Amino acid sequence: MRQDPNHDEENAERADLSRRLFLRNAGTVAAGSVLAQGLLGACASERASAAAAPAAPAKPDGAPEELAGEFEIVLDVNGEARKVKVEPRTTLLAALRERMEPAMTGTKHVCDRGNCGACTVHVDGKPAYACLLLAADLRGRKIKTIEGLGAPESLSPLQENFCAHDASMCGFCTPGFVMSITACLEKQPNADLATIQKACSGNVCRCGTYPHVFAAALATAKQAKKG
Amino acid sequence: MKSFTLFNPKSLGDAVGALAAPTSSVKVLAGGQDLLTEMKEHLVEPDKLVNLKGVPGLDRIEFTAAGACTIGALVTVGALEEHAGVRERLRVLAEAAGSVGSPQIRSVGTVGGNLCQRPRCWYYRSEHAKCLKKGGDECFSFSGQNKYNAILGGGPSYIVHPSDLAPALVALGATVTLKCSTGERQVALERFFTLPGEGDIRRETVLRDDEVLTHVHVPAPAAGMQSTYVKFRERGSYDFALASVALALWRDGARVKEARVVLGGVAPIPWRAKAAEAALAGAAFEAATFARAADGAVQGAEGFGQNDYKIPLTKGLVQRALQSCG
Known part of the structure; x- marks a missing residue:
C-alpha cells in the first residue's frame, strides 16, 4: 500500500x-x-x-x-x-x-x-x-x-506532579502538555503562571483539565525554586 | 499526503536552479508549517519539494551599525521574537512575531514562510470547495459564512491576509529579495502583496514560481520611533487575527510628526491605512486625533453581514495602539 x-x-x-x-x-x-x-x-x-x-x-559536501x-x-x-x-x-x-x-x-x-x-x-x-x-x-x-523524559520507575518531576495534581482526564493530550511544559521549564525553571500558560497555548485539552495542568506545572517550578 | 520527491540543495544556486525549468509541479519548503497542512488537505500536490533548510546563510538576523536589519528567510518566527536587537529597536516586529501561532509553530515556522503563507479562509481550506482561489467561479464567502472575511480591498475574492509579520514589516518600510536562477530583484514589501483584483486571483504575492524569497530588509528607523502591534483574536491561546494594527509613530513633543498604520486580518493584503496616517500627521497626540485616525483607518470599509463587527473592532484597535504609545 x-x-x-x-x-x-x-x-x-x-x-x-x-x-x-x-x-x-x-x-x-x-x-x-x-x-x-x-x-x-x-x-x-x-x-x-x-x-x-x-x-x-x-553525498559529498555541497552536492544536492x-x-x-x-x-x-x-x-x-x-x-x-x-x-x-x-x-x-x-x-x-x-x-x-x-x-x-x-x-x-x-x-x-x-x-x-x-x-x-x-x-x-x-x-x-x-x-x-x-x-x-x-x-x-x-x-x-x-x-x-x-x-x-521519564521511565515508569523514575518519573520526571513534572510527570510526578501531573499524577499528584490529577492533571489528566482522558489523557490523550497529556504527553503533548508534558512536552510543552518541560521545554518551558528547561528554559525557565521557576516560570510563573503566565509563562506556563503561554508555553501551553499550542496544546488543547478537550476534557478541560487546564487548571490541574497549570497547578502541576507551577508545583514543579516551585520545587525548582527551592532547589 | 501525495508522494513527492524531496530535493535538498546545499546552495542557493542549486535551490533556484531546481525551480528554473519545472518539468513537474515544484514547491519551496522552509518550515513547512503552512505548506504541509495544505498538502495534507490536497490543496496543493507538488511532485517535488525544494527544501531550503540546507542552504547556508538564510538563518541569520543582522543589524548594520546604522541600525538597518537584514533577516534571512529561514529565521524562525521564535528566533525573531526573542532576538534582543529586534526587541529593542523594532518593537512592532517582535510583538507581531510573539503573536504568531503557538510556541510549536514559532519554533519551526520561518519568516519567509510566514510572508508567503496561503489564506486561511475556510472555503479555501476545504478541499471540497472549489472557490475562486482554486480556479472556481465564485468566492463563497460573499453569500456564505463570512465572519472572518475582508472589509477592505476585497473583490472578487474576500480572503484576508493571515500574516502578523507582514503588517509590522510594511509599517517598518521593509523590502524583500526575490532570487531566481538568472538574478534577483528587490521589492518593497508593500508591493509584494497583490489584491485579488490586481493580478492572478490564485496568488497573494508577486513571487513567481521560479523565485525564492531569501531575505527581508528593514531600513534603519528614523530616530525616536515608537511602535507596537495590537492584535485581536477570537481565541485567547493562539489564533489568526480577526483584526490587527501595526503602528510606527514619530512624535515631536505633543504633536505627531509622522505615523504608519497598517492593518492585518481585514483585507486581502496588509492594508496601509493612509487616511489614518494623514489624520495623524501633524496633529496633536490626543484622544480626538486618535478617534479621527480610527475613522480614517476604516474609510471605505464595508461588511457584508457576519463580518460587520470588524469595522468597530478595527477602530478600537487603532485607538488602543495609539494610546499605548502615550
Whole structure:
C-alpha cells in the first residue's frame, strides 16, 4: 500500500494502530492505564534495533541530495540512534508511531494538522508539532519524545506532579502538555503562571483539565525554586 | 499526503536552479508549517519539494551599525521574537512575531514562510470547495459564512491576509529579495502583496514560481520611533487575527510628526491605512486625533453581514495602539 503514490499512509494505518494501542494499553499497563500511557509512553525495554535496510547514500559536501521512494534514515530519538524506513512524505509523527520497530506511540496522533498539540516533541530542545515535520528532514537533529523524559520507575518531576495534581482526564493530550511544559521549564525553571500558560497555548485539552495542568506545572517550578 | 520527491540543495544556486525549468509541479519548503497542512488537505500536490533548510546563510538576523536589519528567510518566527536587537529597536516586529501561532509553530515556522503563507479562509481550506482561489467561479464567502472575511480591498475574492509579520514589516518600510536562477530583484514589501483584483486571483504575492524569497530588509528607523502591534483574536491561546494594527509613530513633543498604520486580518493584503496616517500627521497626540485616525483607518470599509463587527473592532484597535504609545 505504501507504494501507491496517492495513498494517505497516516489515515489508512490509523485503524490498525488504534488496535495496537488498545492491546498495549490493556496488556501492559495496570490501573490508570491511559494516564500512565500518556505520561510514560512506550517502555525502554520494548525497544530493539530496526531491521537493516540500505541507507540513503551519503553525498559529498555541497552536492544536492534527492530523496524519493522508500529509504532508511537514522534519527536521534532520546539519545538513541533509531533506524527507520521512511518516504519523503513521512512525518516525524508517522515515523515514530507507524514505522519504527518497536513503535513509539507515546507521541499522540490527533488532529494531524498542527492545531491540537498532542504530538508535541522537542527538536533541539524546542517544542514542535511532530505532525508538521518531515522525518527525512530531521537527520542530525536531537529529537526528544515523551518516552525520553521519564521511565515508569523514575518519573520526571513534572510527570510526578501531573499524577499528584490529577492533571489528566482522558489523557490523550497529556504527553503533548508534558512536552510543552518541560521545554518551558528547561528554559525557565521557576516560570510563573503566565509563562506556563503561554508555553501551553499550542496544546488543547478537550476534557478541560487546564487548571490541574497549570497547578502541576507551577508545583514543579516551585520545587525548582527551592532547589 | 501525495508522494513527492524531496530535493535538498546545499546552495542557493542549486535551490533556484531546481525551480528554473519545472518539468513537474515544484514547491519551496522552509518550515513547512503552512505548506504541509495544505498538502495534507490536497490543496496543493507538488511532485517535488525544494527544501531550503540546507542552504547556508538564510538563518541569520543582522543589524548594520546604522541600525538597518537584514533577516534571512529561514529565521524562525521564535528566533525573531526573542532576538534582543529586534526587541529593542523594532518593537512592532517582535510583538507581531510573539503573536504568531503557538510556541510549536514559532519554533519551526520561518519568516519567509510566514510572508508567503496561503489564506486561511475556510472555503479555501476545504478541499471540497472549489472557490475562486482554486480556479472556481465564485468566492463563497460573499453569500456564505463570512465572519472572518475582508472589509477592505476585497473583490472578487474576500480572503484576508493571515500574516502578523507582514503588517509590522510594511509599517517598518521593509523590502524583500526575490532570487531566481538568472538574478534577483528587490521589492518593497508593500508591493509584494497583490489584491485579488490586481493580478492572478490564485496568488497573494508577486513571487513567481521560479523565485525564492531569501531575505527581508528593514531600513534603519528614523530616530525616536515608537511602535507596537495590537492584535485581536477570537481565541485567547493562539489564533489568526480577526483584526490587527501595526503602528510606527514619530512624535515631536505633543504633536505627531509622522505615523504608519497598517492593518492585518481585514483585507486581502496588509492594508496601509493612509487616511489614518494623514489624520495623524501633524496633529496633536490626543484622544480626538486618535478617534479621527480610527475613522480614517476604516474609510471605505464595508461588511457584508457576519463580518460587520470588524469595522468597530478595527477602530478600537487603532485607538488602543495609539494610546499605548502615550
